[in-house]
Amino acid sequence: MSEYIQKGELFSFNLLKCLRTSYFHNNCQECLEICPKEAFFFDRRKLTLDFEKCTNCSICLGVCPTEALELTFFDPNEFVISEGKEIRISCKKNVPCLSGFSSLHFASLLLRKERVFIDLSHCQECELNPDNRILTSIQERVKEANRFVKELGVEKEIEEFEEPPSRRNFFKAIFKATKTLLQEESFKKSGVNKTPFKWQLLKNSIKLNFSSLPNKTVSTSFSFLAKKRIENSCTNCGDCVQFCPTDALFYNQQGDSIFFTAGACIDCNICNDICKSNSINDEEKIDIIAWAFDREERLIKHQLEICQECKTPFPYVEGEKICSRCKEFLEDFKDIFKLANEEPLD
Numbered sequence: 549m550s551e552y553i554q555k556g557e558l559f560s561f562n563l564l565k566c567l568r569t570s571y572f573h574n575n576c577q578e579c580l581e582i583c584p585k586e587a588f589f590f591d592r593r594k595l596t597l598d599f600e601k602c603t604n605c606s607i608c609l610g611v612c613p614t615e616a617l618e619l620t621f622f623d624p625n626e627f628v629i630s631e632g633k634e635i636r637i638s639c640k641k642n643v644p645c646l647s648g649f650s651s652l653h654f655a656s657l658l659l660r661k662e663r664v665f666i667d668l669s670h671c672q673e674c675e676l677n678p679d680n681r682i683l684t685s686i687q688e689r690v691k692e693a694n695r696f697v698k699e700l701g702v703e704k705e706i707e708e709f710e711e712p713p714s715r716r717n718f719f720k721a722i723f724k725a726t727k728t729l730l731q732e733e734s735f736k737k738s739g740v741n742k743t744p745f746k747w748q749l750l751k752n753s754i755k756l757n758f759s760s761l762p763n764k765t766v767s768t769s770f771s772f773l774a775k776k777r778i779e780n781s782c783t784n785c786g787d788c789v790q791f792c793p794t795d796a797l798f799y800n801q802q803g804d805s806i807f808f809t810a811g812a813c814i815d816c817n818i819c820n821d822i823c824k825s826n827s828i829n830d831e832e833k834i835d836i837i838a839w840a841f842d843r844e845e846r847l848i849k850h851q852l853e854i855c856q857e858c859k860t861p862f863p864y865v866e867g868e869k870i871c872s873r874c875k876e877f878l879e880d881f882k883d884i885f886k887l888a889n890e891e892p893l894d
């Protein structure tokens with residue numbers, strides 16, 4: 549296991565969770581793009597972290613969709629479940645940088661707290677933000693969280709405040725938050741295992757509020773929401789199921805139907821990209837209660853027949869009983885087969 553984890557003194561990078569490293573077809577490089585120290589680099593195709601350059605600033609934490617990056621002394625999930633009716637987050641008070649939070653964290657906070665305050669007043673003079681790239685990225689995440697909560701019909705927005713420049717409360721606040729994280733572990737265990745914790749937290753935040761939410765249907769235009777559809781052109785090759793990193797797509801026992809749990813989907817689009825017949829598409833709306841409660845739905849059911857060539861079941865429509873892979877194989881090598889039949893070896 550340890551060969552898959554790059555570890556510094558305070559920071560770790562789990563290659564098994566990294567979409568870019570684990571899936572040939574994925575182009576994620578969010579961490580590489582936002583790191584102000586250029587500490588990420590590609591060693592051939594493998595994403596690698598240079599711990600000499602990494603300053604444990606936490607800036608990349610919020611952009612990684614899979615929580616492949618972790619700091620030992622700061623976990624943004626802890627702030628979502630901290631006690632208190634309101635929360636004030638500042639790099640001069642209780643966090644290393646607000647870029648450690650994703651839109652999911654900000655949205656969860658809005659749903660759980662009466663008021664949420666963030667302090668962006670020090671970003672302009674921060675040496676890690678010389679070109680405002682990091683500030684812009686945080687503001688986009690805050691905007692997305694505000695828009696999500698508004699679509700649910702909740703009249704709340706993240707507010708800004710200004711904390712005086714002193715960091716003396718920083719560690720005290722962090723260790724207090726760790727205690728409450730443990731209480732939410734039961735939620736974590738009952739949820740879909742491979743889905744990152746920040747998704748679980750947002751789903752739990754919806755569950756806590758579901759009876760009072762004015763709108764139960766929202767658009768899937770958010771970076772963390774997706775609802776898939778499989779068209780009849782699906783050849784049942786199973787690639788999408790095999791490569792889905794969170795098991796949001798899965799087969800039933802008979803292998804004739806593909807099911808989908810929207811609440812487990814991290815919208816990485818690996819399934820869309822990997823499907824050779826372009827059979828996976830996205831719906832524009834999603835039932836947020838079904839999402840939060842991990843409701844499963846059948847996306848497609850095939851009539852299975854046994855392939856005459858490879859003797860494995862395949863989705864039969866009409867004509868010859870040969871699966872698409874065998875058909876493709878026979879087509880690709882038809883000249884060789886022809887030659888072999890015409891000129892037998894001595």
Ligand code: SF4
Binds near residue numbers: 567568576579615616
């Ligand atoms: S942001 Fe996360 S998933 Fe994406 S390349 Fe970096 S470590 Fe991998």
Ligand code: SF4
Binds near residue numbers: 785788
């Ligand atoms: S949707 Fe595409 S990738 Fe998934 S089983 Fe069907 S053909 Fe294969």
Ligand code: SF4
Binds near residue numbers: 792815
């Ligand atoms: S269903 Fe598709 S988009 Fe969702 S997590 Fe799986 S591979 Fe990614």
